[in-house]
Amino acid sequence: MAPFWRNLAGMTDPAPPARLHLRLFLGDGAMLGPGKAELLERIRDTGSISAAGRDMGMSYKRAWMLVEEMNAAFREPLVTRSRGGQGGGGARVTEAGLTMIRLYRSIEETTLREGAEDIRALSAMLRDIAAQK
Amino acid sequence: MAPFWRNLAGMTDPAPPARLHLRLFLGDGAMLGPGKAELLERIRDTGSISAAGRDMGMSYKRAWMLVEEMNAAFREPLVTRSRGGQGGGGARVTEAGLTMIRLYRSIEETTLREGAEDIRALSAMLRDIAAQK
Numbered sequence: 216m217a218p219f220w221r222n223l224a225g226m227t228d229p230a231p232p233a234r235l236h237l238r239l240f241l242g243d244g245a246m247l248g249p250g251k252a253e254l255l256e257r258i259r260d261t262g263s264i265s266a267a268g269r270d271m272g273m274s275y276k277r278a279w280m281l282v283e284e285m286n287a288a289f290r291e292p293l294v295t296r297s298r299g300g301q302g303g304g305g306a307r308v309t310e311a312g313l314t315m316i317r318l319y320r321s322i323e324e325t326t327l328r329e330g331a332e333d334i335r336a337l338s339a340m341l342r343d344i345a346a347q348k
Numbered sequence: 349m350a351p352f353w354r355n356l357a358g359m360t361d362p363a364p365p366a367r368l369h370l371r372l373f374l375g376d377g378a379m380l381g382p383g384k385a386e387l388l389e390r391i392r393d394t395g396s397i398s399a400a401g402r403d404m405g406m407s408y409k410r411a412w413m414l415v416e417e418m419n420a421a422f423r424e425p426l427v428t429r430s431r432g433g434q435g436g437g438g439a440r441v442t443e444a445g446l447t448m449i450r451l452y453r454s455i456e457e458t459t460l461r462e463g464a465e466d467i468r469a470l471s472a473m474l475r476d477i478a479a480q481k
Contacts, residue, residue: 236381237459238369239467242474248369290475311473318470322463326370329462330455334372337451340444341375342423 233334237323245288252319254281258294259308259316267306282306289315366467370456378421385452387414391427392441392449400439415439422448 238248250271257267268278286292293312297305308316327334371381383404390400401411419425426445430438441449460467 233375234373236369236371236373238371239470240367240369241467241471245474247470288475289473291473315470315473318466322459322466322470325463325466326455326459330458333451333455333458334374337372337380337448337455338374340422340424340448341378342421 233327233338235323235327237319237326239319239322247315247319251281251285252316254278255285255293255308255312255316258282258306259313262305262307264294264296264306285312285315366460366471368456368460370452370459372452372455380448380452384414384418385449387411388418388426388441388445388449391415391439392446395438395440397427397429397439418445418448 236249238246240246253271254267254273257270258264261267261270264278264282265275268275271278282294286294289311291311292309293315295307295309297307369382371379373379386404387400387406390403391397394400394403397411397415398408401408404411415427419427422444424444425442426448428440428442430440
């Protein structure tokens with residue numbers, strides 16, 4: 216299962232489900248795509264920027280840069296860091312961060328649900344899928 | 349106007365409109381994104397793979413490779429080439445190609461229309477937009 220992708224739920228035909236990458240350009244250059252959304256979800260689940268980045272195959276520097284970029288773009292920080300404590304300080308996804316994740320995944324789900332007919336029509340035009348029928 | 353992006357029609361607030369990159373992974377590895385869709389539209393409009401690629405800042409080789417990739421993925425070719433004639437042979441987008449463009453743009457429009465509420469909510473969380481209010 217590719218972590219960046221979302222499956223098209225409820226697809227009943229034997230064709231492999233469609234997957235989606237959604238990249239939103241909001242306002243003056245703020246960009247929100249599958250990488251940032253997944254990073255935030257993994258920070259939420261692990262409580263650690265380095266662990267989240269490592270799980271996605273990115274360096275700590277890269278993961279931290281993406282978090283800084285998100286925190287700078289949003290009014291409220293999406294991730295906060297606590298220093299000290301167990302493991303030398305962890306990271307926490309804020310309420311704003313959880314809202315961002317929810318909205319991003321909701322837009323993806325809307326696309327797959329409301330665009331299902333068009334996506335099926337596109338899939339039906341493909342060579343491999345035609346060969347399975 | 350960034351050619352890869354689609355504006356959110358009907359947005360009435362003063363915030364800059366959201367733009368979208370949609371990348372679909374269909375079936376066994378066939379990928380359809382904003383680059384291929386725009387290339388096809390430009391071939392349709394110019395009748396030339398090289399002119400279409402040039403308009404997008406890509407080499408003829410790259411444009412041709414993308415066309416080959418699309419033609420290989422779909423049951424019917426999306427682009428056909430005619431040799432000879434004026435200009436030494438042009439390119440034509442087939443009915444299948446026009447259908448592909450229509451479906452891809454339709455999925456984009458569906459996302460922006462049906463996801464508008466979520467997109468607005470995300471935009472409202474951004475620092476720059478908040479500063480304009």
